[in-house]
Amino acid sequence: MKVDLNEILRELSEMYDEDSFDTYVTLYLKKDALDQKFLERREKACRSLLKGDEKKNFTDTMESIREFIKKNVSANIAIFASHKYNVLKTVSLPVEIDNSLIVDSSPYIRPLARIQDEWESFTLVLLSSNYAKIYSLSLGEIEYEKNLSKDIMNRHKKGGCSQARFQRLRKGAIHAFLTEVVEALEKIADKRIVLAGPGTSKIQFRDMLPKYLAERIVDVIDISIDDEKELLKESVRLISEREEKKSREAVQQLKEEILKDGLVAYGAEETLQAVKNGQVELLIVEKDYKIKGWICENCQIVKEGSVKECPYCGGSVSEVDVIEEILEFAERTDADVEFTDDEEITDLGHIGAILRYK
Ligand SMILES: [Zn+2]
Numbered sequence: 001m002k003v004d005l006n007e008i009l010r011e012l013s014e015m016y017d018e019d020s021f022d023t024y025v026t027l028y029l030k031k032d033a034l035d036q037k038f039l040e041r042r043e044k045a046c047r048s049l050l051k052g053d054e055k056k057n058f059t060d061t062m063e064s065i066r067e068f069i070k071k072n073v074s075a076n077i078a079i080f081a082s083h084k085y086n087v088l089k090t091v092s093l094p095v096e097i098d099n100s101l102i103v104d105s106s107p108y109i110r111p112l113a114r115i116q117d118e119w120e121s122f123t124l125v126l127l128s129s130n131y132a133k134i135y136s137l138s139l140g141e142i143e144y145e146k147n148l149s150k151d152i153m154n155r156h157k158k159g160g161c162s163q164a165r166f167q168r169l170r171k172g173a174i175h176a177f178l179t180e181v182v183e184a185l186e187k188i189a190d191k192r193i194v195l196a197g198p199g200t201s202k203i204q205f206r207d208m209l210p211k212y213l214a215e216r217i218v219d220v221i222d223i224s225i226d227d228e229k230e231l232l233k234e235s236v237r238l239i240s241e242r243e244e245k246k247s248r249e250a251v252q253q254l255k256e257e258i259l260k261d262g263l264v265a266y267g268a269e270e271t272l273q274a275v276k277n278g279q280v281e282l283l284i285v286e287k288d289y290k291i292k293g294w295i296c297e298n299c300q301i302v303k304e305g306s307v308k309e310c311p312y313c314g315g316s317v318s319e320v321d322v323i324e325e326i327l328e329f330a331e332r333t334d335a336d337v338e339f340t341d342d343e344e345i346t347d348l349g350h351i352g353a354i355l356r357y358k
Contacts (some may be wrong), residue, residue, distance in 0.1 A: 010332070015080075020054055023082050025102070026100070031076050075093070078111070097111045121190050121192070123189050123192070125193065128198055137235070140236055175208075221234060251344055269304060274353055282335065284354075286351065291321060296317050297315050326351065
């Protein structure tokens with residue numbers, strides 16, 4: 001089954017309990033942490049701080065989380081759960097994320113958003129004149145593959161028809177085969193396609209693709225058909241290099257927009273305002289930075305800094321990472337997110353956005 005992280009992040013970003021700060025449990029767990037004391041210790045600490053319905057919800061939620069973990073011990077996982085809302089969402093992760101257990105009014109999505117940014121899914125087409133394999137890769141793993149092959153006449157005729165007629169027939173057969181591959185690809189193509197194989201078939205194939213698919217090709221690799229393993233590694237590497245380049249370009253774009261006072265917001269306060277209004281096209285976030293802030297239980301206002309009670313309505317407040325709050329708004333409004341460790345983002349207030357409108 002295809003894991004659509006975009007879809008999952010969107011769903012998670014829409015989960016929010018207005019009545020309680022302590023409804024959703026988020027757990028990121030390394031596979032080798034399963035037999036350690038991490039979970040037990042955090043669970044005990046959190047439980048001791050909760051009361052009444054919130055405590056009961058936490059206990060029930062942890063029970064279903066434990067049940068899931070027991071059956072899935074062999075992966076790095078992220079779990080988002082709430083017994084109260086009957087939610088248990090789980091994702092196996094391609095890399096280890098620091099263990100964390102968080103109890104909050106909404107799922108904690110930042111580490112997952114970063115994985116989504118760094119591990120883009122793509123389609124890989126490995127192709128020769130009579131053989132094709134199409135792979136869907138997601139989170140660095142093969143999720144689906146389809147084999148196609150056809151008996152195409154050998155390059156050299158063995159008698160019978162004339163050389164010219166033989167070549168015509170052979171060309172026709174190759175064209176028919178590649179057409180089949182195009183049709184198969186149309187059904188499953190991701191937003192990014194890598195094309196690979198020996199010789200010129202892949203170029204002929206590229207020229208046969210409808211425009212909308214041709215535009216999705218991010219790389220063409222010349223490689224022998226036997227090197228499948230090598231090819232998979234190489235294509236994952238290419239896609240991750242491309243990701244790094246994209247995040248550098250995003251910071252450049254942000255800088256240029258700031259210089260010409262264009263469609264841009266930067267710094268926590270301005271970016272938060274823009275993302276709340278649904279203005280953000282592309283959000284750019286410094287990788288590991290957190291901004292201490294608060295959210296009001298009553299009016300849902302989020303601000304940087306710390307206060308004892310909401311200065312607007314006197315409601316009680318809870319401490320938040322302002323960047324996490326911004327990310328949740330971004331996912332809800334279909335903004336793209338780029339994580340970066342470029343120093344320039346630090347100087348611009350750790351976070352910024354390219355806007356759809358102003
Ligand atoms: Zn308030």
